[in-house]
Amino acid sequence: MHPGNNLTRGEARRRAELIQTPLYDISLDLTRDSDTFSVGANTFIDFLAPSLDSCELNGEEVPKQAFNGARIALTNLRDANELHVLGTCEYQNIGAGMCRFKDPVDHKVYLHSQFETFDAHRMYPCFDQPDLKASFTFTVLAPSDWVVVSNNPGQAQQVSGKENIKRWTFGATPKMSSYLTAIVAGPYHGVRDRHGDIDLGIFCRQSLAQYLDPEEIFTVTKQGLDFYGEAYKYPYPFQKYDQLFVPEFSAGAMENIGCVTFNEVFVFRSKVTEAVREDRANAILHEMAHMWFGDLVTMRWWDDLWLNESFATFMSVLCQVEATRFKNGWVTFANQYKAGARRQDQLPTTHPIAADVPDIESVHLNFDAITYNKGACVLRQLVAYVSQDTFLRGVQRYIKQRQYSNASLADFLSDIEAGSGRDLRAWSKLWLETAGLNTLRPLATSQSETIGSLSVQQEAPPEFPTIRPHRLAVGLYDRKSGGMQLRRRVELDVAEENTPVKDFDGEHLADLLLVNDLDLTYAKIRLDERSLATATEHLAELSDPLARAIIWAALWDMLRDAEIPARRYLPLILNNIHGETDIGVVQDLLAQAASAIFVYGGPANQAAALEVLAGHALRALDGSSAGSDFQLAWAHAFISAAR
Numbered sequence: 001m002h003p004g005n006n007l008t009r010g011e012a013r014r015r016a017e018l019i020q021t022p023l024y025d026i027s028l029d030l031t032r033d034s035d036t037f038s039v040g041a042n043t044f045i046d047f048l049a050p051s052l053d054s055c056e057l058n059g060e061e062v063p064k065q066a067f068n069g070a071r072i073a074l075t076n077l078r079d080a081n082e083l084h085v086l087g088t089c090e091y092q093n094i095g096a097g098m099c100r101f102k103d104p105v106d107h108k109v110y111l112h113s114q115f116e117t118f119d120a121h122r123m124y125p126c127f128d129q130p131d132l133k134a135s136f137t138f139t140v141l142a143p144s145d146w147v148v149v150s151n152n153p154g155q156a157q158q159v160s161g162k163e164n165i166k167r168w169t170f171g172a173t174p175k176m177s178s179y180l181t182a183i184v185a186g187p188y189h190g191v192r193d194r195h196g197d198i199d200l201g202i203f204c205r206q207s208l209a210q211y212l213d214p215e216e217i218f219t220v221t222k223q224g225l226d227f228y229g230e231a232y233k234y235p236y237p238f239q240k241y242d243q244l245f246v247p248e249f250s251a252g253a254m255e256n257i258g259c260v261t262f263n264e265v266f267v268f269r270s271k272v273t274e275a276v277r278e279d280r281a282n283a284i285l286h287e288m289a290h291m292w293f294g295d296l297v298t299m300r301w302w303d304d305l306w307l308n309e310s311f312a313t314f315m316s317v318l319c320q321v322e323a324t325r326f327k328n329g330w331v332t333f334a335n336q337y338k339a340g341a342r343r344q345d346q347l348p349t350t351h352p353i354a355a356d357v358p359d360i361e362s363v364h365l366n367f368d369a370i371t372y373n374k375g376a377c378v379l380r381q382l383v384a385y386v387s388q389d390t391f392l393r394g395v396q397r398y399i400k401q402r403q404y405s406n407a408s409l410a411d412f413l414s415d416i417e418a419g420s421g422r423d424l425r426a427w428s429k430l431w432l433e434t435a436g437l438n439t440l441r442p443l444a445t446s447q448s449e450t451i452g453s454l455s456v457q458q459e460a461p462p463e464f465p466t467i468r469p470h471r472l473a474v475g476l477y478d479r480k481s482g483g484m485q486l487r488r489r490v491e492l493d494v495a496e497e498n499t500p501v502k503d504f505d506g507e508h509l510a511d512l513l514l515v516n517d518l519d520l521t522y523a524k525i526r527l528d529e530r531s532l533a534t535a536t537e538h539l540a541e542l543s544d545p546l547a548r549a550i551i552w553a554a555l556w557d558m559l560r561d562a563e564i565p566a567r568r569y570l571p572l573i574l575n576n577i578h579g580e581t582d583i584g585v586v587q588d589l590l591a592q593a594a595s596a597i598f599v600y601g602g603p604a605n606q607a608a609a610l611e612v613l614a615g616h617a618l619r620a621l622d623g624s625s626a627g628s629d630f631q632l633a634w635a636h637a638f639i640s641a642a643r
Helices: 010-019 208-209 214-231 274-290 304-323 329-345 361-365 369-386 390-402 409-417 424-432 529-541 545-560 566-579 585-598 603-622 630-642
Strands: 024-031 036-041 051-057 084-088 097-102 108-116 135-143 147-150 155-159 161-172 183-186 190-196 199-202 241-245 259-263 297-298 405-407 439-447 448-457 470-480 483-494 498-500 510-515
Touching: 036 603, 084 097, 108 241, 108 448, 135 147, 135 155, 135 183, 147 155, 147 161, 147 199, 155 274, 161 199, 161 369, 190 208, 190 214, 190 545, 199 208, 199 214, 208 369, 214 241, 214 274, 259 274, 259 529, 274 304, 274 329, 274 585, 297 304, 297 390, 304 329, 304 361, 304 409, 329 439, 329 545, 329 585, 369 390, 369 409, 369 470, 390 409, 409 424, 424 603, 439 470, 439 510, 448 470, 483 498, 483 529, 510 529, 510 545, 545 566, 545 585, 566 585, 566 603, 603 630
Parallel strands: 024 135, 199 241, 241 259, 297 405
Antiparallel strands: 024 036, 036 084, 051 084, 097 108, 108 183, 135 161, 147 183, 155 161, 190 199, 439 448, 448 498, 470 483, 470 510
16 A cells, blocks of 8 residues: 555545535546556546646646655645646556456456545545545546446547547536546446336446346346335436446445446356345345435545445345345344344454544454444344334435435434434444443243243343343244244333333243344344243244244354353254255354354264264255255255265
């Protein structure tokens, strides 16, 4: 990293006070067959490049020494200023700036940009901070057989006297942050469609065109656009919606306005499981959620990056469940996002969700499962705490009042709090500014065959002794001839170390008592002994996949915390895994079975446990449909256990 290529929060704040309404006119020459490209822009200040060819401010030359390789220092600014910069920038292979890739199949060259968080100035000089929104106009020279895609629709014209070069022009964008601008260029294969008045496009390398399945991608895209437009009470705000699968992409996807880039892993080159298709749908919907929350309204500084990502994670699952065929989104959320958050939150490296980000170099230090996973889990709890209707009305207010501008966590919570009857400043201190997670345990007394009293005990680890307000549900389940069925469920606030559940006083004892039914809060859950015995033998009889997921998670945490032994956990999985119809859940459980043997079981018991697992896997393999996802999962389990 260039030693001067950083930006502090204080510098950004002072610059935002000085600069107002910047306009960018950016010209790129991508026709060179080399490691550099030419750039010209009408604005100012961050610019990471090997050379600055010329720089003029208000018609006067800026001295060469004003450029340190990462910044151009400007002095004696007027009320209105015009800056002209001509420079040569480098193509990157580090996943930031303008990235260049040569396809080994057909030797065609493909380019794509990636600017989050602080890399737009690797391609053009700019105020590279999210709260200096501006309008951007791009002009690009490119080979005639290339397609160039940016945030706005583009027009291509042949360059006079140069039959192999076209000039692409893109109209001025609405006000947006520099990290959301994008240029993707190359001989991309494209498929177009339309949804209402929105132009849609899907692009990939020509050598991958045979594997692209645009029909499914367009279907999810259209479902998402309809859902978000209604949820936010705000139609899609930009001119088009292109999705591009680009080579050597450094992340999963990026929410560039109208020009969303994806990792090529989402172009499936072989048979994949339904869980993998669900993952792609979720990625599509995650990036789309940002078009309103993150793009139309953008964080003021990077300390709210967690909110940007957590919100999109939460909303993408909500959209997936309510608008697409992938109805088990909350089951996946419980098994993956919550499990990942709990795991990260119990490591020595855990930290509060709302972390201090004093400069750009600090951003990615806290960009982890706490940022993405726990943040989304806590937002799900916030929705339960204020109600989904209240939450969405607050989001609608937030978007309408702050469109094309910037906002902070305080703004967001203020808009959600209005009309909720909840004090979200106090909630924020307990949930967002402290690390660690609580354990929720049912404590019941019985009188004959009835519940004498029931309470939820809330515990906190000594290193993070925070007792938090939880809005959650408690469910009573009974075994009947048709399986295990919900008898009764109540929602309540659990905000103390011990909270009575008076609604169940005098109820007949349940076969299974489930704290955090519906999976509304973020915590470790415990089962009482009666429920543990029921789950051990009869969990597969429970028809609700989300309730099963909550119980599986509780059992896993009880194993990790030494409240049940590994020798009890493996039979529990093998007795009940046949009740799971979601391939992702089956794969997770098989991985946990292996961990129970190798990580949490005694070394002397490993061989016998592996023999049991291998035998069960072989029988399940024989009973699986030929070519099914489950046959593949059981085959992998057998091979791993039989080694």
